[in-house]
Amino acid sequence: AQTVTQSQPEMSVQEAETVTLSCTYDTSENNYYLFWYKQPPSRQMILVIRQEAYKQQNATENRFSVNFQKAAKSFSLKISDSQLGDTAMYFCAFGGDRETSGSRLTFGEGTQLTVNP
Amino acid sequence: DGGITQSPKYLFRKEGQNVTLSCEQNLNHDAMYWYRQDPGQGLRLIYYSQIVNDFQKGDIAEGYSVSREKKESFPLTVTSAQKNPTAFYLCASSRFSGPYNEQFFGPGTRLTVL
Numbered sequence: 001a002q003t004v005t006q007s008q009p010e011m012s013v014q015e016a017e018t019v020t021l022s023c024t025y026d027t028s029e030n031n032y033y034l035f036w037y038k039q040p041p042s043r044q045m046i047l048v049i050r051q052e053a054y055k056q057q058n059a060t061e062n063r064f065s066v067n068f069q070k071a072a073k074s075f076s077l078k079i080s081d082s083q084l085g086d087t088a089m090y091f092c093a094f095g096g097d098r099e100t101s102g103s104r105l106t107f108g109e110g111t112q113l114t115v116n117p
Numbered sequence: 118d119g120g121i122t123q124s125p126k127y128l129f130r131k132e133g134q135n136v137t138l139s140c141e142q143n144l145n146h147d148a149m150y151w152y153r154q155d156p157g158q159g160l161r162l163i164y165y166s167q168i169v170n171d172f173q174k175g176d177i178a179e180g181y182s183v184s185r186e187k188k189e190s191f192p193l194t195v196t197s198a199q200k201n202p203t204a205f206y207l208c209a210s211s212r213f214s215g216p217y218n219e220q221f222f223g224p225g226t227r228l229t230v231l
Contacts, residue, residue: 033218043205045222091159095218103148103167103211103218104175109159 002027002094006108013082014116020067021077021111023092033095034068034075035105040088048090051075082115089113119144121223123208128228130195130202138193138226140208147213149191150220153177154205163206166191167213195228203230 003026013019025034036048051059051068058066063083067076079086092108121142130136140149148167152160162175166185180199185191191210195202205227209220 035219043225045207045209047219047221050219093220098213098218102165102173103213104150104162104165105218105220107160110157112157 002029002096002106004092004094004106004108006090006092006111008111009109010112010114012114012116013079015082015084017082018078018080019082019113021079021090021092021113023075023077023108025073025075025092025094025106027073027094027096029096031097034066035093035095036064036066036075036077037091037093037107038086038088039091039110040085045091049077079113084115084117087113087115121208121210121221123206123223123226125226126224128226130228130230132230133197135194135196136228138195138206138208138228140191140193140223142189142191142208142210142221142223144210144221145188146210146221147188148211148218149185150209150211151175151181151183151191151193152207152209154207154225160207163193201230202228204228 005024032053034051038046038048049061063080065078089110091110093105095105124139150165151163164183166172182194207225208223211220
């Protein structure tokens with residue numbers, strides 16, 4: 001079974017600065033997908049960014065980028081130019097090969113990020 | 118607009134009662150999921166369904182039941198057998214075909230046992 005670990009329960013950053021959230025996972029699969037979801041105070045889960053394991057290039061979405069280290073099984077999220085609206089719980093999630101794992105995702109415990117003015 | 122709706126937003130239950138949480142999607146997604154979220158914690162999978170008329174237990178299925186009679190609907194019943202049902206419940210859906218199994222989430226239902 002896959003496991004996802006987020007070792008930072010809480011983090012804080014000053015507005016306009018950069019912050020990195022850590023995520024590690026454990027799997028024996030070679031073909032999989034990784035996601036970062038954001039859950040703001042409204043509690044609506046929103047996809048931030050996704051990475052396909054077979055792509056070596058790190059995914060980027062505006063101020064959000066990932067550092068995907070497949071050999072190390074690490075998938076960190078970098079938020080540049082942090083904004084007050086980035087304050088949220090961030091969840092790392094793993095999606096395995098659907099032939100073997102089906103369509104379910106495995107989520108980490110989450111990191112509560114607070115952006116301070 | 119396509120999306121996932123959950124109702125009600127808030128639900129109160131007396132001990133010993135069964136309650137049903139509604140989840141509807143118009144995204145034409147094949148798979149649907151139910152998660153439970155406790156304060157300050159991550160998402161735990163209760164049940165999921167990859168096709169109509171089929172569903173599988175997740176990690177914490179005890180005390181819950183589901184049905185999947187229509188592609189767009191996946192209701193969750195919290196039975197009296199669930200010892201501590203007070204929590205936030207999230208429904209999600211995803212395409213089963215295609216390259217991604219990205220899940221889209223509804224706004225959630227907050228269940229409180231009185």
